[in-house]
Amino acid sequence: MHMADALVSPAVGGTLWAASAAMIAYSSSRVRKNLDERKVPLMGALGAFVFAAQMINFTIPATGSSGHLGGGLLLAILLGPYAAFLTIASVLMVQALFFADGGLLALGCNIINLGAFPAFIAYPLIYKKLVGRKTCQSRMVMAGVIAALVGLQLGSLGVVLQTVVSGVSALPFNTFLLLMQPIHLVIGVVEGVVTVLVVSFIYRARPEVLDSAHQDKPLGELPMRPLLAILIISALLIGGGLSWFASESPDGLEWSIARITGSDELPETDHKGHKQLAAIQEKTALLPGYSLPAETRDAHDPTPTAAEERIGTSLAGIVGGTITLSFCLLIGIFLKRRAHSQRIQASR
Amino acid sequence: MLAIDGSLLDFKQLDLLAMRQTAIHRLDPRAKVLTTLIFIICVVSFGRYEISAMLPFLIYPVVLMTVGDLPGGYLLRKILIVIPFALVIGIFNPVFDRQVIMQFGPFEIWGGWISCMSILMRAILTTSVALILVAVTGFPATCEALEKLGMPKVFAVQLLFLYRYIFVLTDESVRTSRARQLRTFGRRGLGIRQFGSMIGHLLLRTWNRAERIHMAMLSRGFSGEFHTTHRQSRFGREEIVFMGGWIAFFVLFRVYNAPQLLGRLFTGTMP
Numbered sequence: 099m100h101m102a103d104a105l106v107s108p109a110v111g112g113t114l115w116a117a118s119a120a121m122i123a124y125s126s127s128r129v130r131k132n133l134d135e136r137k138v139p140l141m142g143a144l145g146a147f148v149f150a151a152q153m154i155n156f157t158i159p160a161t162g163s164s165g166h167l168g169g170g171l172l173l174a175i176l177l178g179p180y181a182a183f184l185t186i187a188s189v190l191m192v193q194a195l196f197f198a199d200g201g202l203l204a205l206g207c208n209i210i211n212l213g214a215f216p217a218f219i220a221y222p223l224i225y226k227k228l229v230g231r232k233t234c235q236s237r238m239v240m241a242g243v244i245a246a247l248v249g250l251q252l253g254s255l256g257v258v259l260q261t262v263v264s265g266v267s268a269l270p271f272n273t274f275l276l277l278m279q280p281i282h283l284v285i286g287v288v289e290g291v292v293t294v295l296v297v298s299f300i301y302r303a304r305p306e307v308l309d310s311a312h313q314d315k316p317l318g319e320l321p322m323r324p325l326l327a328i329l330i331i332s333a334l335l336i337g338g339g340l341s342w343f344a345s346e347s348p349d350g351l352e353w354s355i356a357r358i359t360g361s362d363e364l365p366e367t368d369h370k371g372h373k374q375l376a377a378i379q380e381k382t383a384l385l386p387g388y389s390l391p392a393e394t395r396d397a398h399d400p401t402p403t404a405a406e407e408r409i410g411t412s413l414a415g416i417v418g419g420t421i422t423l424s425f426c427l428l429i430g431i432f433l434k435r436r437a438h439s440q441r442i443q444a445s446r
Numbered sequence: 447m448l449a450i451d452g453s454l455l456d457f458k459q460l461d462l463l464a465m466r467q468t469a470i471h472r473l474d475p476r477a478k479v480l481t482t483l484i485f486i487i488c489v490v491s492f493g494r495y496e497i498s499a500m501l502p503f504l505i506y507p508v509v510l511m512t513v514g515d516l517p518g519g520y521l522l523r524k525i526l527i528v529i530p531f532a533l534v535i536g537i538f539n540p541v542f543d544r545q546v547i548m549q550f551g552p553f554e555i556w557g558g559w560i561s562c563m564s565i566l567m568r569a570i571l572t573t574s575v576a577l578i579l580v581a582v583t584g585f586p587a588t589c590e591a592l593e594k595l596g597m598p599k600v601f602a603v604q605l606l607f608l609y610r611y612i613f614v615l616t617d618e619s620v621r622t623s624r625a626r627q628l629r630t631f632g633r634r635g636l637g638i639r640q641f642g643s644m645i646g647h648l649l650l651r652t653w654n655r656a657e658r659i660h661m662a663m664l665s666r667g668f669s670g671e672f673h674t675t676h677r678q679s680r681f682g683r684e685e686i687v688f689m690g691g692w693i694a695f696f697v698l699f700r701v702y703n704a705p706q707l708l709g710r711l712f713t714g715t716m717p
Contacts, residue, residue: 100531102528102531102532102535102569102572102573103486103489103490103568103569103572103573103576104490104532104536104565104566104568104569104572105532105535105536105565105568106490107490107491108487108490108491111487111490112487122597122598122601123598126598126599126600126601127598127600129600130600138600138603138604138607138660138670139607139656139657139659139660139663140653140656140657140660141604141607141608142603142604142606142607142608142610142611142656143607143611143615143652143653143655143656143659144649144652144653144656145604145607145608145611145612146608146610146611146612146614146615146616146652147611147615147648147649147652149608149612149615149616150612150615150616150618150619150648151619151645151648151649153616153619153620153623154619154622154623154626154641154644154645155636156636156637156638156640156641157636157637157638158638167645184600184601184604185604185608187601188601188604188605188608189608191605192585192605192608192609192612194576195576195577195579195580195585195588196457196460196461196577196580196585197457197524197527197528198524198525198528198572198573198574198576198577199528199531201486201572201573201576202482202483202486202572202576202579203483203486203487203490203572261535265494266490266494266561266564266565266568267535267536267538267539267561267565268538268539268541268542268543268557268558268561269535269538269539269542270542273538273542288638291638292638292641292642292645295638295639295641295642295643295645295646296642296645296646296649298642299642299643299645299646299647299649300646300649300650303646303650304650304653417708417709417712417713419497419498419501419705419709421705421708421709421712422498422501422502422504422704422705422708423501423504425505426501426502426504426505426508427508429505429508429509429512430508430509430511430512430518433508433509433512433513434512437468437512437513437515
């Protein structure tokens with residue numbers, strides 16, 4: 099459920115980048131101020147641990163499929179929200195750079211979806227409240243499962259919102275939501291159970307680790323949490339709003355929005371909408387021979403083009419594209435040859 | 447099992463590529479990080495039905511790959527592994543977007559297919575430049591560049607710690623996982639319960655190791671800062687030429703659809 103760059107618009111990606119950067123800056127200052135310095139290398143090690151643990155699969159009972167640990171909630175339980183947030187963000191960054199898993203521009207989205215929700219909402223507002231002061235096994239199981247569920251539901255809701263607002267994918271909001279949320283219900287339960295299993299193992303083996311993690315957090319930080327929640331929500335809203343404006347420039351968002359809100363809106367914004375469509379039409383390259391469905395074309399009728407010309411222009415796109423591609427290839431071959439001959443000369 | 451070993455090897459190989467000595471590797475990391483980000487922003491800002499205008503952007507990864515002496519097959523394989531994740535979402539486009547956009551005789555091409563192709567194109571471009579960035583810069587240098595560009599120091603230190611531990615811990619998890627595999631029959635023993643205690647042990651070992659290493663670091667005078675620079679990094683003429691040249695290139699091809707113009711020239715449909 100990592101967001102990819104290919105599905106993100108600059109407005110959405112940029113907004114969430116800014117939001118996550120602000121949260122990283124804030125969390126960094128909290129970690130610097132509040133944590134004992136032993137935790138800094140611990141954060142690094144636990145990040146690597148999550149990374150390593152994700153490589154190991156387990157079978158999910160009754161389904162026959164296999165899953166792996168997500169680790170967000172586990173880190174929050176072990177490290178507390180701020181340190182956990184930084185750790186998850188760092189893991190996501192390594193994944194984005196080394197595996198191209200989730201893009202660089204979409205990194206902000208991923209940090210919010212997979213880091214902020216478990217660290218700032220699922221753990222402090224749900225897990226900690228449900229577990230209470232005294233740690234006992236059954237409450238921990240319940241709290242872990244519920245917290246993981248909520249965290250993952252919020253995360254997948256984030257993915258749906260960001261994808262739909264970006265407007266690169268044509269998936270309608272409702273369909274995408276119905277696709278994502280039930281899957282993440284299952285993933286959430288599994289994640290919760292696994293998290294609790296690991297935590298209760300640690301609790302049995304080295305209870306002092308968990309206790310110190312619980313005590314480390316000064317109580318004075320409570321008022322910041324609602325603030326951070328507001329920050330997340332506003333980030334999402336700004337992201338939405340910004341790309342709504344961005345739809346003034348032709349990136350086809352209007353269509354996806356029209357699809358979500360129902361087609362009522364299209365006739366009202368008739369003229370503008372069609373102008374935008376025409377603008378898109380002109381900008382798009384491989385497909386200038388664009389034929390709108392009959393009813394919409396009647397209303398607007400963009401400069402009537404002959405069928406031959408249309409095919410001619412799409413041909414132009416394809417021919418030009420092929421030439422560009424072969425040009426790229428030639429540059430590659432040329433540079434490779436040159437580098438090769440230089441190396442040979444150097445070795446002489 | 448092979449899959450885990452393989453992905454670990456992959457990971458190490460990408461890290462090793464950063465040690466090469468080419469003109470691209472020698473550039474200041476900041477120039478490469480910023481150019482990559484601008485590249486990605488330019489690519490994702492294209493309209494959803496754009497394909498041909500993105501093609502010139504392939505030149506950037508191709509040039510970096512060749513000048514940076516990176517193995518093309520290896521990078522291509524890594525890109526191919528990731529692309530399905532974007533396509534899982536993109537493949538729905540033809541289902542929902544059936545607007546006929548192009549017609550070749552009896553064949554109607556829906557908008558969904560075009561935008562799905564566009565997503566594929568974006569995925570290829572954005573994933574390749576991200577991987578190339580690490581391959582020509584290296585992770586520590588990238589972190590350092592980001593820190594110089596304003597990333598908080600605590601986070602930079604965290605990233606460097608993470609990077610150091612990853613190699614140790616992934617090795618260990620591969621060993622653990624292999625041991626489990628050898629002791630299981632069919633699906634027995636691969637369940638959640640065993641996984642829980644296995645991961646718990648891994649976690650405890652990680653915890654102890656972190657404490658031990660931290661004490662060792664403190665006794666050697668670690669003061670909360672990594673000194674990673676191997677290369678003298680400075681923002682000189684090469685960096686300005688590299689950044690300026692590529693940004694001009696990106697903006698130019700973002701504004702003008704070169705393949706389209708070229709095609710018109712060749713097919714004689716110039717307006």
